[in-house]
Amino acid sequence: MTASFVLVSGGYTGGWLWREVAAGLRAAGADVHAATLTGLGDRRHLAGPGVDLDTHIEDVTQLIDHIDAPEVVLVGYCYGIYPSVGAAARRADRIARLVYLDSPMPQDGYSMIDQVREQMPDGPARDRTLSQQERAEDGWRIPAPSPEEWREHGNLAGVSDDGLARLARLASPAPAGPYAQKLRVSKAVAALPTTGIFCTTGGSMDIASLESLVASGLPLVQHLADPRATFFDMATGHWPMLSVPDELVEVLLGAAAGAGHALGAA
Secondary structure, three states: OOOEEEEEOOOOOOHHHHHHHHHHHHHOOOEEEEEOOOOOHHHHHHOOOOOOHHHHHHHHHHHHHOOOOOOEEEEEEHHHHHHHHHHHHHOHHHEEEEEEEOOOOOOOOEOHHHHHHHHOOOOHHHHHHHOHHHHOEOOOEEOOOOHHHHHHHOOOOOOOHHHHHHHHHHOOOEEOHHHHOOEOOOHHHHOOOEEEEEEOOOOOOOHHHHHHHHHHOOHHHHHHHOOOEEEEEEOOOOOHHHHOHHHHHHHHHHHHOOOOEOOOOO
């Protein structure tokens, strides 16, 4: 059966981010739908102080509803995992697999900002994320990073100069509301097959580290030992769709087929 992918990007970006990956997946016979969330990308003109996480959850839900395939592989990248998880809760019967692409693991009752504050290691990336609200213009519009800021804070390992130029040219301001709204994570989401993809160059997590956390008995991650949960490491920075798009295509196709490392494996 042909896989249908829904690709959800993170802050400042839109469906344009997946250009090479979408082309590669389609060349492999997959059906691909790249979401652009309200207020971002070519929908930046719809931004406003009322845009929140519920808005973005509805964006992804509507996209799923307008796809003819009975099930989709839902890929959430970075912030994009939050509206993806929210949409998966509403349409759990339509989700063949939920893919966490170099993203946090959203927790019930937490916003993205909450999780950054409590879980991200100290450093410039954490400080910059937590200062977003202070930098927001008119109290709600976070300016897109400059090329220099992308280089300094964006973990662009492997991204070419052309890729950075495209990122800087097409990045849009981001509405602040979605980052601050708390997410409800339903039991329906916890029951879905999942795949985690770790970008290990400059990242803080990989399969070995996750296995250690599971072995330690940390309650938050015990469900990841489920045999339906698979994992991939990618030796690149935080932007694999720009740095290694062909490799990411292969990983996503593998994820859709249930491939990857299972923590319970010998």
